[in-house]
Amino acid sequence: MDERSNVLAAQFEKAIAEFAEAIEELPDDKWSATTGEGWTVSAAAQHVSGQFPLEMEYITAAAEERPMPAYSWDDINGMNDGRAAKNSAASKADVLKELRDGAASTAAYVRGLSDEQLVRAASLAVVGVASVSAQQLIEGDVLLGHVKRHLASIRAAG
Numbered sequence: 001m002d003e004r005s006n007v008l009a010a011q012f013e014k015a016i017a018e019f020a021e022a023i024e025e026l027p028d029d030k031w032s033a034t035t036g037e038g039w040t041v042s043a044a045a046q047h048v049s050g051q052f053p054l055e056m057e058y059i060t061a062a063a064e065e066r067p068m069p070a071y072s073w074d075d076i077n078g079m080n081d082g083r084a085a086k087n088s089a090a091s092k093a094d095v096l097k098e099l100r101d102g103a104a105s106t107a108a109y110v111r112g113l114s115d116e117q118l119v120r121a122a123s124l125a126v127v128g129v130a131s132v133s134a135q136q137l138i139e140g141d142v143l144l145g146h147v148k149r150h151l152a153s154i155r156a157a158g
Contacts, residue, residue: 002115008138009111015147016103020096030158039084041157046087048150049099052106055142063117063134
């Protein structure tokens with residue numbers, strides 16, 4: 001465990017706390033509002049809470065020098081749209097439990113990364129990037145940026 005991994009994990013935990021607080025404070029009548037993604041707020045919130053396993057596939061692949069997942073954008077969008085349809089009326093309690101459980105294990109993994117693992121890079125073909133490090137995946141749109149982007153969308157809809 002290195003200082004940089006502790007900082008990244010703390011940033012992630014802070015983003016998750018803000019996300020959870022926004023969900024908790026959202027009036028019940030706004031839970032079914034439509035977000036900029038075209039999903040209900042509940043589906044967008046569940047998208048974040050349920051996305052950690054996929055995000056971890058990318059982060060662990062880079063950190064552990066394994067091949068990146070071979071998903072296309074069509075694959076990812078299909079998974080996202082299918083989950084959004086299935087979870088358009090997910091309960092706040094279920095989303096918050098999944099969010100906290102998934103975030104806890106994700107933060108623990110990030111916190112355990114060494115500086116060497118954080119700088120390991122791999123090709124991220126799905127977005128046409130020749131080299132992306134585990135740290136960039138954590139800080140960017142795969143993890144932290146993903147939470148923040150959907151939080152902004154949920155706040156705008158609510």
